[in-house]
Amino acid sequence: MIDVRLIRTDLDGVRAALSRRHDTSILESLDRASSLDGRLREITAERDELRARVNAISKEVGTLRRDGRADDAELLQAESREIGEVERRLAGEHDQLNEQLRQELLVIPNLPYEGAPDGVGDADNPVVKGPFLPDSFPDHQRVPHWETATALGILDNERATKIAQSMFTMQRGAGATLARALCQLALDRNADAHEEIRPPSLVSTATLTATGQLPKFADDAFAIERDDLWCIPTAEVPLTSIYAGEILAAADLPKRFMAYSPSYRREAGSAGRDTRGMLRAHEFDKVEILALATPEQAPALLDDMVARSEGTIRALGLPYRIIEICTGDMGQSHHRSFDIEVYAPGADQWLEVSSVSWFSDYQARRADIRYRPLDADGKPQKGTAFVHTLNGSALAVPRVWAGIIENYRNEDGSVTVPEVLRPYMRGIEVIEN
RNA sequence: GGAACGGUGGCAGAGCGGACAAAUGCACUCGCCUUGAAAGCGAGAGGCUCGAAAGGGCCCGGGGGUUCGAAUCCCUCCCGUUCCGCCA
Structure with missing residues (x-):
């Protein structure tokens, strides 16, 4: 607000x-x-x-x-x-x-950051870093991940659909292990600065309103009406509200959290788009990082969080670029926002794998999260102020998973496991039939 | 799901129709004392909101009601604790 x-x-x-x-x-x-x-x-x-x-x-x-x-x-x-x-x-x-x-x-949406690029839609988002791409991709990488993964028996969306509904996915064997390995990697890479949280995946209406999804975007969320609860579309939702209604000491800021959680999205506006493979699903896994900060701390934290997401993608050896979101494409709550996109040579698409945003005090005002500011001498000032919130995906599993399957595909149709993931893969170095 | 008891300031906890923004203790801030600290003594200190200010209004889990007047009485919802039931 x-x-x-x-x-x-x-x-x-x-x-x-x-x-x-x-x-x-x-x-x-x-x-x-x-x-x-x-x-x-x-x-x-x-x-x-x-x-x-x-x-x-x-x-x-x-x-x-x-x-x-x-x-x-x-x-x-x-x-x-x-x-x-x-x-x-x-x-x-x-x-x-x-x-x-x-x-x-x-x-009413948040005021955009003064320095944010002007633009009407996603076509106007400037690339601010990269692209980091090889000169060319061999033919054996030009195979969409759903073909490779289905052939390897590590993706079984047909049965996921039978069990649930369309737009649900199921990984099997090394594919399931790979998904979990990605979460573990992201958590381990951010544990130096973040408290790990295992939040509720179902939240109240008030909680989903605090981050901005309600009231305007109710159609995008899964609702459990009988119990007046909502499925979280991202761990951002519960993490932001951890200190809702509370007043924090300036010395406690920034508060930094990371959480693995499932994420649920109805994808109401995108039916029929990206329906194959792992590009868009009603349920997916993600590791989120989030900070509650003073206004002064926020800009540096934003840079740090972008660098962390970038570092993980880089460590995985995937081709990527960073774009800044222009004023016409920003989410309602966003003040300033960056996306990291991985190139998937098989699907021939840039995949948004991470979005890192600064919300200024927009969410904090909705959630009523305040702190007691200090004056120049470090003494508590009179009154309270709203904190600034920032968050970003440390790693969103499905699209990174897809990016790995396509970029690490070998000529024989097997997939090599990126070096950094091997400690989490029970010794699997190559996924093959 | 059933029963009982609860929900008051940063925390603990009194108040149970009128001088209550709310005793008291702990914690906190400032001063005195002290070489320094502790103890002790004195003073101060909640949040939100309207207003240039003077000053006003609101907040005792949420909402509604009774009353000239509600933290206090009534209704309702939510949450917590304990016991029983069920259960990974």
């Missing part, structure tokens, strides 16, 4: 920043929020005035009754009753306006 006070004090500035997202419905929302806020403040002032009167009268009634002046008290009580009626009406109006404003604010 963006700060209403910003809308109040600098509506033009907010409008200018949001217009960079190239979506006029956002600006309409903004105008509605602005006028709702104006009316809300008027009514709040009126209501508070009446409340103050009721409070004062009540105090006096108490005094009069103690002094045995019941008659005078009766008079005041009658007056208070009348004021109370008006107050209740205003309070009702206030609550209604307040809820309308909240709903409007919840769908």
Whole structure:
């Protein structure tokens, strides 16, 4: 959520920043929020005035009754009753306006980082590093991973579909081991700076709202309606809310977490796309890293997190590039965002394998995660401020898995296991029939 | 799932219709004392929000109700603990 006070004090500035997202419905929302806020403040002032009167009268009634002046008290009580009626009406109006404003604010996206590249859609995302590609790919790498993996018996999507539904995958044998090895690698590479968490995979509506998926993107999430729970689309969701509603000490920041978790996505908007192999599925495994930080710490953490994701892809020996997400392609909660893409020579596609983002205080305001800032002398300042949140995929299994199968395919159709994964592969060096 | 008891500040814990933003203890901040510290003494200190300020409003798990007035009474939901049942 963006700060209403910003809308109040600098509506033009907010409008200018949001217009960079190239979506006029956002600006309409903004105008509605602005006028709702104006009316809300008027009514709040009126209501508070009446409340103050009721409070004062009540105090006096108490005094009069103690002094045995019941008659005078009766008079005041009658007056208070009348004021109370008006107050209740205003309070009702206030609550209604307040809820309308909240709903409007919840769908207004974050302000993009000033330095973020301008653009309308994903075609405008600039490559900021790479591409790191070999000069050419031999024919034996030009085979899509679903063919190679199915032939090797390590991918069995046909039966996954029978067991569940389309868009579910199943790895078998060395393929399953490879998937788990990737998780273990990602966790081990980030354990130096992150506390490992094993979070719940089902979360409340409030938790899914805090990170920005609700209310606007409810169709993208699996819902367990009977129990009012949602399947997490990423570990970002539970990790962000670990300290929801709490106030942290500045000295405790940054808080850095990593978690392996399954991720569930309905992929409502992408039916029929990437339906083969491991490129898009309703359920997949991912290792996520996340930080709660002060605004001052955030930029360096963003760089660090991108470097960590990049380092893992590099260690796996996969061809890749890094792109920065332009203003028109950014997610609702994002302030600044980078993607790492691996090239899959068989599918002949750049695969988004990691997305690292800085959310400024947008999620923290929704989740109510604050800290006590320190002044220049290191003394606690008055008041509290919202933390900044950052997160990124340390490694998303399926597409990296696909990238390995295609890039490490040998002429005989077998797949060599990248060196760094071998400690986790029970001695398997080559996956073959 | 059934029963009982609970949910108050950073923590522990009192209050159970009127001077309660809320006793007390611990923790915390500042001062005094001390070579330094501890102990002791004194003072201070919650969060949110409106306002230029003065000042106002809200917050005792959430929501609703009764009342001139609710942390305190009533209803409801949520959460926790213990016992029973079920269970990896």
